[in-house]
Amino acid sequence: MAKADPNQYVGLAARSKEGPRLVTGKGRYTDDFTEPGMLQAVFLRSPHAHARILGVDAQAALSRPDVFAVVTPEDIKRDTKPFRPGRYAAGLKKPIAEYAGAVDKVRYVGEPVGAVAARDRSTAEDVLESIAVDYEILPANTDVHKAMAGEDASLIYDELGANLAWQGTLEYGDTEKAFREADRVVREDLKIHRYSSTPLEPLACIASYDRFSRKLTVRTNTQVPENIYDALRDALRIDDIRVIIPDIGGGFGQKIHLIRKYVVIVALLAIKSGRPVKWIEDRNEHMMAAGHACEQHFDVEAAVKNDGTVDGLRFKEIDDVGGSISTLTIHFTNKLNNLSNTYKVQNIRADGYSVVTNRCPVIPNRGIGKPGMCYIWERIIDRVAQDLDMDPSEVRFKNLVQPEQMPYTTPNGNIYDSGDYPGLLKRALEKVDYPALKEEQAREREKGRYLGVGVVIGVEPGGRNAARDMAIFPEMKETPGSGGINGATIKLEKNGTIALYLGSPNCGQAHETTTAQVAAGILGVSPDVISTTTPFDSDVAPWGVAAANSGNNFHLYDIGSIIGAATQLREKVLKVAGHILDAEPADLEIADGVVTVPGFPRRKLTFAELGKAAYNNQSLLPEGIDAGLQTTFYYTFPHAQPNMVPGQDRRVRAQFTFGAGAHVAIVEVDPRTGKVEVLRYLIVGDNGTIINPGVVDGQIYGSAAHGIAVALGEGFVYDDEGQLLTITLTDYGKCSTAETPNVEVEHAPSPSKFTPLGQKAAGEGAAIPSPAAIASAVENALEPFGVKIRHLPLTPERVWQLIQEAQA
Amino acid sequence: MKQTVRVTVNGRLYEEEVEPRQLLSYFLRETIGLTGTHIGCIIGECGACTVQVNGTLVKSCLMFAVQANGKEVTTIEGLAEGDALHPVQEAFINNYGFQCGYCTPGMIMAADSLLKKNPNPSEEEIREGLAGNLCMCTGYVQIVAAVKEAAGQVDNG
Numbered sequence: 004m005a006k007a008d009p010n011q012y013v014g015l016a017a018r019s020k021e022g023p024r025l026v027t028g029k030g031r032y033t034d035d036f037t038e039p040g041m042l043q044a045v046f047l048r049s050p051h052a053h054a055r056i057l058g059v060d061a062q063a064a065l066s067r068p069d070v071f072a073v074v075t076p077e078d079i080k081r082d083t084k085p086f087r088p089g090r091y092a093a094g095l096k097k098p099i100a101e102y103a104g105a106v107d108k109v110r111y112v113g114e115p116v117g118a119v120a121a122r123d124r125s126t127a128e129d130v131l132e133s134i135a136v137d138y139e140i141l142p143a144n145t146d147v148h149k150a151m152a153g154e155d156a157s158l159i160y161d162e163l164g165a166n167l168a169w170q171g172t173l174e175y176g177d178t179e180k181a182f183r184e185a186d187r188v189v190r191e192d193l194k195i196h197r198y199s200s201t202p203l204e205p206l207a208c209i210a211s212y213d214r215f216s217r218k219l220t221v222r223t224n225t226q227v228p229e230n231i232y233d234a235l236r237d238a239l240r241i242d243d244i245r246v247i248i249p250d251i252g253g254g255f256g257q258k259i260h261l262i263r264k265y266v267v268i269v270a271l272l273a274i275k276s277g278r279p280v281k282w283i284e285d286r287n288e289h290m291m292a293a294g295h296a297c298e299q300h301f302d303v304e305a306a307v308k309n310d311g312t313v314d315g316l317r318f319k320e321i322d323d324v325g326g327s328i329s330t331l332t333i334h335f336t337n338k339l340n341n342l343s344n345t346y347k348v349q350n351i352r353a354d355g356y357s358v359v360t361n362r363c364p365v366i367p368n369r370g371i372g373k374p375g376m377c378y379i380w381e382r383i384i385d386r387v388a389q390d391l392d393m394d395p396s397e398v399r400f401k402n403l404v405q406p407e408q409m410p411y412t413t414p415n416g417n418i419y420d421s422g423d424y425p426g427l428l429k430r431a432l433e434k435v436d437y438p439a440l441k442e443e444q445a446r447e448r449e450k451g452r453y454l455g456v457g458v459v460i461g462v463e464p465g466g467r468n469a470a471r472d473m474a475i476f477p478e479m480k481e482t483p484g485s486g487g488i489n490g491a492t493i494k495l496e497k498n499g500t501i502a503l504y505l506g507s508p509n510c511g512q513a514h515e516t517t518t519a520q521v522a523a524g525i526l527g528v529s530p531d532v533i534s535t536t537t538p539f540d541s542d543v544a545p546w547g548v549a550a551a552n553s554g555n556n557f558h559l560y561d562i563g564s565i566i567g568a569a570t571q572l573r574e575k576v577l578k579v580a581g582h583i584l585d586a587e588p589a590d591l592e593i594a595d596g597v598v599t600v601p602g603f604p605r606r607k608l609t610f611a612e613l614g615k616a617a618y619n620n621q622s623l624l625p626e627g628i629d630a631g632l633q634t635t636f637y638y639t640f641p642h643a644q645p646n647m648v649p650g651q652d653r654r655v656r657a658q659f660t661f662g663a664g665a666h667v668a669i670v671e672v673d674p675r676t677g678k679v680e681v682l683r684y685l686i687v688g689d690n691g692t693i694i695n696p697g698v699v700d701g702q703i704y705g706s707a708a709h710g711i712a713v714a715l716g717e718g719f720v721y722d723d724e725g726q727l728l729t730i731t732l733t734d735y736g737k738c739s740t741a742e743t744p745n746v747e748v749e750h751a752p753s754p755s756k757f758t759p760l761g762q763k764a765a766g767e768g769a770a771i772p773s774p775a776a777i778a779s780a781v782e783n784a785l786e787p788f789g790v791k792i793r794h795l796p797l798t799p800e801r802v803w804q805l806i807q808e809a810q811a
Numbered sequence: 812m813k814q815t816v817r818v819t820v821n822g823r824l825y826e827e828e829v830e831p832r833q834l835l836s837y838f839l840r841e842t843i844g845l846t847g848t849h850i851g852c853i854i855g856e857c858g859a860c861t862v863q864v865n866g867t868l869v870k871s872c873l874m875f876a877v878q879a880n881g882k883e884v885t886t887i888e889g890l891a892e893g894d895a896l897h898p899v900q901e902a903f904i905n906n907y908g909f910q911c912g913y914c915t916p917g918m919i920m921a922a923d924s925l926l927k928k929n930p931n932p933s934e935e936e937i938r939e940g941l942a943g944n945l946c947m948c949t950g951y952v953q954i955v956a957a958v959k960e961a962a963g964q965v966d967n968g
Contacts, residue, residue, distance in 0.1 A: 204851065739943070
């Protein structure tokens, strides 16, 4: 291919770049690194859900010769500063100082109270037991409804005067009118429980500090370098910070937020001891204290016309945010990303209430509030269908945004770039032969076999806008940024190979493979000669606010910056080659890493020859051009306006691209045991132009499997005292190959109108509609019993109870 | 009191002084430096540390290093021969049977062990054979496909 063609290798299942190291045990994760003189740290954690810390005596620990440093609440208070409130705490009426560790109180089981650095981990663990903490135990608050009723057992933050820490409203259109003019109002109360994607690699960090140059280096498995960078600066008042992120053993959002606490305290241990310090979280610690997806309660009302049109949606959301104020609104705010899902409705009102409880703080987890928003929509649409005695798919078809309306602006300001939602739904119904399926269901019911079909649809937003939260907090003093910025560097080396350096880390999404495919087409080389350098290193990576293995950012910001950097490098290659070959750059062609002058087969230069000229031979370079063949490009989304920064109308582009998927779940429920078996799970998905189908399919399979497992029982369970009962993966209910259904995927892409390749996101995707699909299918199976599915999870015990209650 | 163990790992004999409480997983990672064996739970739930001991599948967090004395251990680093990947490794690459790669070494050791016992397993047998190894990323679809592809290619002699 002579012309720069970013599409040349797009759509191919190119051989994985990460594969060879990962399948041979040569992946390099944080725990695989050691440093000279390195110590091991362990954390002292609260055994209580709620208690005042009256005193900590660490003298015995400090006097041990093999202990190099101890951090107590007193040290935290003296040697660190609190974190800045951040975008999710901007709504607090009174500022609350949140430090990296507990200072006056503990607010959840497992909250870090102190830490020890010793020569080895076993010693550090032994020493923990010699630290005496004097606690005054306080009543635990675990019930959001009590807090809403003003019946707090005790105050978690005295400053707030109540455990209902925040409330706010978002309204778009005229919901009052929609409800006044509705033929009927359909209501439901819904709930999603606490869960997590439980990455297999726990949180990990190695910190070292050079006290003479005042440089702090941390190697950690965070998904977002900025969070660590800002946290270290804020807490330790150090400016020269280097964040290195090696291979990450799964993220899913779990390694974005609370990890900063641990990195700060491990860094403090390194500063105090003068030694590098490593900390590796254990599984129980992860389950207790690394963060959970939020328990969300929804009171939902839809304003409906008798033909099935939904004219308005109102919901009240109560979030159990756990024992921290730093992610107070994260699940509510994320509802802005898919507030109207795939539907035309113009009038939406959301009332958010965030309640602090004595449970683990909530954090981002695959889709954050979006699975909840999709659950609200898809459950209420099913309910509307039942109320009107219509088929649920008919109600959906009635309300879907139509392909000819694209690009489509939603009432809250999102702009859907492209999509054929009716087409996705139609294809999904065809694939399962819906009418035949309903007949089979009727036949089997006669025999006492309960099959259920759930058909749902959801958008998958991609590419985060940093200004989103200002829609809720227009008075926010310190803005969290806006739009998105991230970069990439490309270098043609002296041997003719190409080295890429990305601005963001990767935790299993094949960034190395995919970016090489795109760059190869532009540069006119095979992807085989391109390698991506890891680990991420903030000292050299071109990173910005969108440098996040989060927010479905990769397809937009990383691919955008690779295209920019590769295009600039190509231009430079042509300029230098044109000068050497005495030809116009525009006349040159590049194929297989060789620049040629068409019609003159002997006038050519290989990339290796060009590299040698560019780095070694000044006399060969054209005047007015920088030497070297390296380019760095920072990408910003060129279509970020309008609605990048919310105005008085609070309309904002929460994200910038919108994929979608129609999901069909076919289940069988055994009414004697309540056990649900997924017989078939099908997704017809629009992920825009697919760069690597093997990679994209993997993201869809994995996110669907997690959403299905969440719906069917995976989750965290607390007792009334705030003790976590599910501290192992088995108790938590993690699914193996034996319990996980096979997921089928068919692609029906509508390429994005806004991105260079038409690409959209594929990371969070199927985790968004899948809980709703399962709920819908189980309810459909149990229709003869009159069971309604409102609350997740659907454990066998819970399903069995629902059947008993319905029959009573 | 440290004890001496003689363990053959991937064909090489190691003679090391170890604490009696040291788990085999930490022996492999920290004492002899083979970090391909990963640790995800240390209580035998996740399978990230799966290795083969005298040809039997073992979660190395459930065994003390001293219990491996005199035994032969194969880890992920011992599967490929020279520059040639093992058929299961090759099949995992071909099928994108990994994402973050953290479960992958244990998963591949389990798949290899399954295929040695049952060269042509059904999908159900594959799913049963890998049920001791958790993956949080993939939903298992491409892992199962990889094992299907590798079936019949593993030397079970």
